[in-house]
Amino acid sequence: MRCAVLKELRHALDLETRPDPIPAEGQLVVELHAAALNRRDYWITQGLYPGIQLPVVLGSDGAGTVLAAGSTEDAGWVGQAVVINPGWDWGEDPRVQSDRFRILGMPDDGTLATHVVVPTEYVAPKPPDYSWHEAAALPLAGVTAYRACCTRGRLESADRVLITGIGGGVATMALMWARSAGAAIAVTSSSPQKIEQAQHLGASAGFLYTDASWPEACLEQFGRPTLIVDGAGGPGYNVLIDLLAPGGRLVNYGATAGAPPKLDLFKVFWKQLDLQGSTMGSPDDFAQMLESVRRQGVRPVIDSVFPLERINDAMERLAGKDHFGKIVIDCGS
Template sequence: MKAVILKDKVKMGGKIAPLYYEDVEIPKPGQGEVLIRLRTASLNRRDVFIRYGAYPGIVVPSIPGSDGAGIIEKLGEGVQGLEIGNEVIINPAIGWGDNPSFPSPSFSVLGVPMDGTYAQYIKIPAENVFPKPKHLTWEEAAAIPLGGLTAYRAVVTKGTVKPGDTVIIPGIGGGVATFALQIASAKGAKVFVTSSSDKKIENAIAMGAAGGVNYRSENWVKELKTLSGGADLSIDSIGGDTFNDLIHLAKHGSKIVSFGATLGPVNNLVMPRIFFKQMHIMGTTMGTPDEFADMITLFEDKQLRPVIDKIYPLQDIDEAHRQMDHGNLFGKIVLSIPE
């Protein structure tokens, strides 16, 4: 089969590791596993960060890629409830464990060190395979898993979003942020966004956001406070000074759920602003199998469709990663897998 291979580890802060598009053996499903003929895959920033050496436990050679959708081709011994020919979507959260509050020590994300979805075939534990929503194209199905799961846990499980809540999502445009907007809106919340791009704000409003502000404006925090009335819930992937701005925007008794820190550490944090507002600040990443199932059900019930920015053939993986690393994206980058 054709696959994209990561062969080299690099030190964080150095050059990006190359990828190789090569022929490798088709994997054989073992006990409790299925073999899937992948139709599509999609990119996450995790994939690029791994090439920069920014994740622990990198093992080479490995096939990257966390998101994918395809057709079951073989069943390993002991697999029940699935059939050859089923159209499926993959949950990339491997081995979460029994505690819904946090993952087990053996938890991992699909795609390095476990071979991932940048390939024509993948073997995967049967428990990580779910029916593909019928209303979605192959490209849309592959776009959902990691970003949709992360957003669902942040907004619904940790954020306990309710109809009428005001939700603020800074830095709209990335995959998880756009999923958070869709999920919060589907749950009846009023969503406000920020971006450095007026076009992205317009796109977000077209998706259901109630409004947004350009954070390059000198008084954007005051403007957003006036526009939104303050946040019942903020979904943050930015960190840095933006986290302090979200505290300023927060209502009393509100929540901030954090899943990233693209601006780095939060400096000059004034603790009384948190405890006098009786705030709840929570961290989250990925999610449980039940949350994945509930997320897929929400997409089916509300007929939600992920936003796709670009589609590339698998062999153009270098260009796809360049766009992920440097491009001005709104939504997901998807890979079509050759027959």
């Protein structure tokens, strides 16, 4: 097998050839047709992730064909087209992941490879009308956005949804879930191009958050959002609280802009707000997401496709700010 290995922090990934893996009891080997990158892969290369163990094959998202099964009762999977659920050992509580929870691609070797070893419980049939690239683009961003919007945010068709920082994988999938629910959608970005792209995908309004008057523009052109999906936090967090409709929900799947420097708790209780945290998703979230994909034809947005041999060009695009949607890796098989 070929694989992209992180051996040293803040260095390029090394492309290596290793012996093809052999599945143990309860495991499958998947021959990967495509993988996809997540912001997490970048954080790991920068040493900004808890519990880093090197060397590791990075990559959480993958889709491919099952090549071999370690248990005879799993033999039916061989030859099947699958997507991989990258959230492992969630645990028993649907509300929160266990201490054992981890994401494929650190410490377990991940999907930036031609082959990957996966416990049988973490594969699911590929949505039949998806391309391999689409199937690989879905899992981690899809389930994170699904949980944030649907499981946690209780997204409904009557909602007016504001999605901040459009262009990122999760934000873009949130846009797709909001569109499939029939909700009204607005987005924010620092890039006029990304706002235009979001409008092509179904957003009815978009605002440059670099313009300090964007909240007033939002009130005028879109109205108060009933659901905000945010991955930034930071000083802008209280602006979102202010903007939110009474009775609204603000769901955070991250805080890339840091901890908000205060919290306007008076507005929180007087407006009866829900401020919710959400990260990744449970096996139930993953199954419900795939069901929603089947029922509603939701598709991930693909920014670009790189062959595995050009993984470091793909990582460079991930590190920049220009991509809109998922960066997919063609694993060549």
